[in-house]
Amino acid sequence: MAEESDPTNGATPDPFGRAILDVHRDEAAEPLLQFGDGYGREHPIERFYFSGFEPDDSAGEAWLLEHLDIDGPVLDMGAGAGRHARYLQERTETVAVEPSEHLVRTMRERGVDDARRGDMFALPGRFGRDRFRSALAVGTQVGLAGSMDGLRAFLGDLAHVTDPAGRAVLDCYDPEREGATELLGFRGDPTPGLAHRVMHFAYEGDVGPTLYFRLFAPDRLREACTGTRWTVADVRYDEEGSHYRAALEKRSGPDDSG
Numbered sequence: 001m002a003e004e005s006d007p008t009n010g011a012t013p014d015p016f017g018r019a020i021l022d023v024h025r026d027e028a029a030e031p032l033l034q035f036g037d038g039y040g041r042e043h044p045i046e047r048f049y050f051s052g053f054e055p056d057d058s059a060g061e062a063w064l065l066e067h068l069d070i071d072g073p074v075l076d077m078g079a080g081a082g083r084h085a086r087y088l089q090e091r092t093e094t095v096a097v098e099p100s101e102h103l104v105r106t107m108r109e110r111g112v113d114d115a116r117r118g119d120m121f122a123l124p125g126r127f128g129r130d131r132f133r134s135a136l137a138v139g140t141q142v143g144l145a146g147s148m149d150g151l152r153a154f155l156g157d158l159a160h161v162t163d164p165a166g167r168a169v170l171d172c173y174d175p176e177r178e179g180a181t182e183l184l185g186f187r188g189d190p191t192p193g194l195a196h197r198v199m200h201f202a203y204e205g206d207v208g209p210t211l212y213f214r215l216f217a218p219d220r221l222r223e224a225c226t227g228t229r230w231t232v233a234d235v236r237y238d239e240e241g242s243h244y245r246a247a248l249e250k251r252s253g254p255d256d257s258g
């Protein structure tokens with residue numbers, strides 16, 4: 001077999017992306033572990049990242065699709081192994097971004113046509129104004145915005161790269177819902193509607209960076225939309241737990257600058 005170069009060129013360890021690429025290639029000898037507050041557990045890669053996207057069979061996935069507008073280009077932010085991008089690209093132009101080179105490789109090997117390295121928190125440098133009609137971030141990675149200011153800045157940037165009829169769907173955890181405090185790495189916050197989550201991944205001796213998530217209740221997301229073009233059009237909770245999905249739409253107005 002041809003020798004393969006390390007896609008990270010020896011940069012920050014990427015146990016999460018490496019483990020997913022190994023599972024895709026059927027080469028994973030060990031589980032991916034997720035740690036928070038000294039407690040660790042196996043992260044279910046197959047179930048989370050390789051299940052197909054089946055809006056005909058799942059009410060939650062139908063809801064997601066209904067709140068995107070696939071008559072225009074779509075940006076998949078934190079696309080993972082490409083389960084949404086593979087479906088969407090059959091229907092519209094789809095750009096899938098991931099900071100992990102291992103995941104970009106995984107997506108390309110799985111047939112994602114436009115998988116690129118990219119940071120969802122640095123969109124305007126990468127994409128022009130009005131470039132997309134819709135954007136999705138499935139998997140609570142929006143929490144990596146880290147703060148209300150970070151969330152506001154992200155929403156403003158996302159408004160810039162989506163057109164005046166733009167739509168977005170974001171995944172979040174509501175820290176006020178039952179079950180939130182059971183999340184691995186949950187850290188409470190006395191401020192209503194906010195909390196933190198701190199965790200990291202490890203795989204085959206590689207320990208990834210500590211990930212600091214901010215958890216926002218829907219009212220905090222609404223608050224962060226103030227001053228941007230976005231409004232929260234709909235919120236859908238899972239049947240159990242604190243996970244919810246928010247659909248954002250652009251407010252109409254004379255100035256669509258953010």
Ligand SMILES: C[S@@+](CC[C@H](N)C(=O)[O-])C[C@H]1O[C@@H](n2cnc3c(N)ncnc32)[C@H](O)[C@@H]1O
Pocket residue numbers: 048049077078079080081082083097098099100103118119120121137138139140141144
């Ligand atoms: C829970 S996974 C969800 C993957 C995929 N959306 C899915 O539903 O299968 C979260 C993803 O966000 C990605 N991510 C983390 N930080 C990111 C950033 N700054 N920009 C874009 N993606 C990011 C991670 O690499 C990871 O693949």
